Amino acid sequence: MSQTTTINRAAIYADPGTPKIEVLELPIPEPGPGEVLVRLLYSGVCHTDYAFCTNGFPHLPVPTQKGQIGGHEGIGEVIAQGTGVKTPQVGSKVGIKFAADACLACSNCLEGGETSCAEAKISGYYTPGTFQQYCISTARYLSPIPDGLDLAAAAPLMCGGVTVYTALVRSHVRNGDWVLVSGAGGGLGHLAIQYAKALGARVLAIDHGSKKQFCQSLGADEFLDFTMFQEDKDLSNAVLQITSGGARIGLMCSSSPRTYANALSWLGFRGHLVCLGVPEVEGSLTPSIGEMINNEITISAIKAGNRREVQECLQIAASGAVKTHYELRKLDDLGDI
Template identity: 40%
Template sequence: MANNSNNDIPKTCKAGVVVNEGPDFKLAVEDVPVPEPGPDDVLIKLNATGICYSDIHYMLNDLPIPPMSTFGVKSPGHEGAGVVVKIGSNVKNWKVGDRAGIKPAYDACFNCELCWTGKETYCDDSPQIGLQYPGSYQQYLLSPARYTQRIPEGVDDFSAGPIMCSGSTIYCSLKESGLKPGDWAVFPGAGGGVGHMGVQLAKAMGMRVVGVDGGDDKKDLCMKLGCEAFVDFTKVKDVAEEVVKICDGKGAHGVFVTATSAAAYSSAPMMCRIGGRIMCVGLPPAGTAFAGADPLLMVGKNLHVIGTKVGSLYDTTKALEFAARGQLKPIYEVFPLAKMPEAVDKLRSGKVAGRLVVDFDS
């Protein structure tokens, strides 16, 4: 079955479209044309998309990058899951009906050192979907066949969507941290979309996990997902001191900053033991936070500051394997397509434990 009968594919589809890009943006659900795959593309019909705070950054236009409108893109989104409904004339490795996912990086050149060493998300030719190409807020969208993510059996679309970004991103950070089983891993922002997956993955990798976040809802979630201890920043005066106390009185081997606040970044070095790693994951608005500390502290504690971006094709595959084995279960709240604008507003207000996912079929 090389091609789909075009009768099944509509001419238009629903999409969450940004209106008035910038600080006063709104999201509206509109009809947009269904794209036609080029020779090397697949056309995917999404069943679900996660809503990520990076989407909000793109719509707010508060990162030091060109806005979506520069590229003529109106729909953000980069964590979709669905099925292939049409394939380009050159595509041999996909067939109609295969389950497929969309991740933050749209493609890569596969012809440079970064691509050859599994760092293809840093490649100069690795554009972002939902910024430079229409993203997963649009139900039917294109993806280069060579960079489309396969979704294994046993992982449903509502779980697979958020793993494409959050799960893959934090898997990559855990891998690059070099932490070993039995090491202390601390997650500021542990109850958030990225953090709550990090807690599960770190536990599955044999680490001892401490969650840092605010409120009883987040505490309950974190303890249920495998934290050994939880520090509530709304109740504890010196969060770093409490973290050090929990981690043998010496501090964490790794602090995975998934929160986006200046406070989360400034307290991370204080949470670390000698030789500790500060893993930078959360993206604060440009110029609002600083990663690291006074050089005297950095030297005195042999601290490492490591930034990691979204996961590679390999990282995403690995994160999905944890999910297929039941060791990674994204916590999510489902919104019907018509309520996508409400989901975006809810995430923007910061009142979300876990992840918000939009169901295109409801």
């Protein structure tokens, strides 16, 4: 669409609580002080977008509002600057993340926990997101896109990619570690395999058998088809055998309650379980404190990374070590997606 147009096509959540989407023609917003206007080129679609649309996260403080523009994995070009903005410059390629802004001064922000800032603005949840052609963004919080990186491929990295990369880095992955990836053939999982390999780990991928060849093509060292195990203990025994006693890191890219119920049995001594997928029902993960103490197990969770982690994640992808598998679709197809 020409930059001289006055129309901004945007997909809104038409009836929160349901997946109903409407595409409207709205005015193009004007950037205020400290803001820029981004002409969006691509946006990824995340399961969290679906959860926002359907009010599928019961832990959120307020429900999604009708007319909300969703999306939080956007790549675009800066086309206008508000007062006081020097960078990014007009013409810069930038990324919009799960967190659209943060105060950068509170204790959470100072520890790198910008996505948990009390003043954070979340893209697509009470802040207009990336399911539109033109988006206002706080200039200081945009992420520059490295030269040579496929812009369409970069979009899912703004959430899915940085989330799995951050999970690996914060769980202190080491060269040669076994990293178990559940849901390995999915959006998060296929990126987790590649980032784990880029960081020197060995990968055990778990998914449906139809994903085996795909996961192996991404670099997975071993693959287990969970449908081939009638008993959960048999799958756990297979994991322990392959990894010589258990994985060092378990990335829960699947939201399956069954996966969470068995995840700790897949870890070895001082294993680290990282919760990423959000089960629809709480109570799936019920660890034995005694077993955790005996094996010195760590459980953590990641919602997304901070600005520094995004840049590291993008640089690895720009080097060619990580390639997003994606399909291009039109904005009008969002409801079906």
